[in-house]
Amino acid sequence: MRAFVITGPGRAEVRDVPAPEARPGEVVVDVERAGVCGTDMEFFSGAMSYLHTGQARYPMRIGHEWCGTVAAVGAGVDGCWIGRRVTGDTMLGCGRCRRCASGRQHVCADRHEIGIRNGWPGALAEQLPVPVRALRVLPDSVDAALGALVEPGGNALRAVGAAALPPGGRLLVLGPGTIGLLAAQIAAAQGAEVHLLGRDGGSLAFAASIGLTRAWTVETLPELPWDAVIDASNGAELPALAAELVEPGRRVVYVGLASGPSLVDSRNLVLKDVTAVGVLSGSGGFAGVVELFAAGLVDPRPLVAATVCLEDVPAVLAGERHPAWGSGPKIHVVPSSKGT
Template identity: 70%
Template sequence: MRAFVVTGPRESGVQEVPAPVAGPGQAVVDVERVGVCGTDGEFFTGEMAYLHQGFAQYPMRLGHEWCGTVSAVGDGVDPGWIGRRVTGDTMLGCGRCRRCRAGRQHVCAERFEIGIRGGFAGALAEQLAVPVPALHQLPESVDALAGAMVEPGGNALRAVRGADVRAGDRVLILGPGTIGLLVALFAQSLGAEVHLMGRTQRSLEFARTLGFAGVWDGEALPDLPWDAVVDASNAPGLPARALELVEPGRRVVYIGLAGRPSTIDTRDLALKDVTAVGILSASPGLAGTIEQYAAGTVDPRPLVAATVGLDQAGAVLAGWRPATAGDGPKIHIDPRLRSPQRA
């Protein structure tokens, strides 16, 4: 089968590789859509910390935001899975440790991460092998565009839950990228008054098309009481500003990661009686995300600017966007395509 392989920093290409075979407890999925995210970009450039910590190494097959259809199953798997449309968890715990037994496999010290950690092949390929317990079935009302947005949506839903957002709360999201916009959509669906703060004119203009209460650059941000602040940016200075902006006794959520260390003053955290929440993965939010997408309370599809073929994956990771792309932040890959196509 064809797969996109990163062989070194900014070195990549589509290769013919052996097609996966479903082992015991596994399913093979024919991949329909894959989202490209900032983590994939860091692996492409060689900046991702896992490369330097020994958790990942080249060559790598990326892709952890995906959907597709089960085409084969291994021993011990109900054959009824064949033909089901699915997406799946990225985090694959060992299943034996204390964390896994408590349902926290996404922080298992020995975990694999599909397309990210431990050499587990990702979804930027025509097929993907996945443990069946990691699969989530997609209802017919969740199409391929939305299906490949379940993983980032799970992260965003967890951020909203971590912020303890309620109807009538005023919520500020720092960073109007894919995750920040999804956080905003989930918070808005709860009846919150949602504001976003960003830097680039393009991202701010797109965010304004989604109907939020306010979209601001840093200098124009109004002096309002913020019941929750979610940092979904990669700016090292914004975690401290999030703590500065949030109302005493409320919550800040950190889901964005900067390229260098960010610092906060824990005296501010304690003296304001603020709860700080960190979000690593989508795992506990996947089922809830599928439910909301299926019900139509959150629609992630406007965030997808274009869908292109596997041959364009390297260019996308290098920053290319098709001339016909929309204004959204997300680019999808369809491994079945051989040329660029509008989403």
Template identity: 65%
Template sequence: MRDIAPPVPGPGEVVVDVERCGVCGTDVEFFTGEMAYLHSGEAAYPIRLGHEWAGRVASVGDGVDPSWIGRRVTGDTMLGCGRCRRCVSGRQHLCADRHEIGIRNGWPGALAEQLPVPVGALVPLGDPDPTRGAAGELDPTRGALVEPGGNALRAVRGAALSPGQRLLVLGPGTIGLLVGLIAASQRIEVHLLGKAAPTVNFARDVGFTHVWDRPPEGTFDAVVDATNDRAMPGFALDAVEPGGRVVYIGLSGEPSLVDSRRLVLTDVTAVGVLSASGALADTAARYADGGVDPAPLVAATVGLDEVADVLAGQRRPEWGAAPKVHVNPRG
């Protein structure tokens, strides 16, 4: 850890007092040096990590409505230039010149007491009506799970299933479990496939009934690959029903091989998901109305002094098998 000067909001920006920040697999890859952006030049050390966060707006810059001050918010990780054709068409998460909070092109992340954010990236986590106080406001734990939940929601949308259809989710980590929870809330029949006994058992503990530790028989109307296993993209094609959809949201550390002949000859649609952009507000609403509760996925909340241990994969036995660790930078 190092002490730095508090951020000052620039024009069109706010500064947020961070209440919670989730530790993500991307953060671990930065810690180990495996993150692809480090090798492509899109990121460089030193970098302040943290892109799954919730907090309260502490101050605003020029041109920002002061009514934001005091509101609990989260925000989009992807900060486009705002000028290119991708940004103008609403695809700022694909902007070639984008910043990614805590990840790309040097924008500082939320593993700190305060975080600067463009106001256009903010997502409110509470009722803006001052007469209702904190009515409907998400707590920091659920607020910091909106970003991974938005990724999961986009994956469920990519699967394009109807109630009663069957979905196979590969990998019961944070994203895989959130995919399962969101899909189940839409009355989709969810199956989860994992390897490690603790994660498989945890999936059962949070209410999933179709959990497998070996490939199940038959095919599925859609498959979501939420793993970092290079063999799973190819397996997903074998597991999907002809005419179905495969959604790829996990990334392996090395190239994965997919037989395009199988893709074509079974008329399968393949969908890639990058980021939660476009799904954050809807995810927050699902959490707020109780349709999906992500809180059981958090194993523990620690302080900044324990972040290095968490990034190195150290977990206390009493935390159990829940996949997510949160950080309270102000605790």
């Protein structure tokens, strides 16, 4: 089968690789669509921390936002899975440790992460092996674009839940990227007054175009009491700003990751009695996001600027944008199509 392989910093190619076989407890999925995210770009550039801690190494196959159809099942897996449209969790715990037993498989010390950690191949390929326990069935009302947005949507849903907003509360989201916009859409669908903080007019104009009109820069941000702040940015200075802006006795949620250390003055948390919550993954959020998408309560499809083939991915990872693409922050890939 064809698969996208990163061979070193700034180097990648589409290769013919052996197709996966469904091992016991696993299925093989024909990948319909996959998303490219900031983590993938860090693997391509060589900046991703897992490359420096030994939890990932080249050559590697990326892609952890995906949807597709089950094509084969391994021993112990019910054959009724064949033909089902699915997506799945990225975090694959060992299933034996204390964390896995308590429902925290996404922070299992020995976990695999699809397309990210400990060598599990990713979804930028025609087929993908997945443990059946990680699958989530997609209803017909959730198309391919929505299906490949479920994983980042799970992150966003968990972040909004962790914010613990009061009814009708005011939320500030830092960073109008994919997860920030998804968090804003989800919170708005739940009745929150949502504001966005961004750096440039282009991203804020796009947010306004999808109905998120309360969009600001640092210079224009109004002085309002923020019942919760979600930091979905990659700015090293913004975690501290989130702690400064949030109302006393409320919550700040960290779901974005900067490339370098982010400093937060713990005195701001203590003296304001603020709760700070970190969100690592979409684990636990998949079912809720699928329900929101299926019911039409949240429609993030405008976030997808373009859908490309595997041969186009190196340029995408390098940050190139085609003039004909839309303004959304997300690029999707159809692994089964071929470039010219």
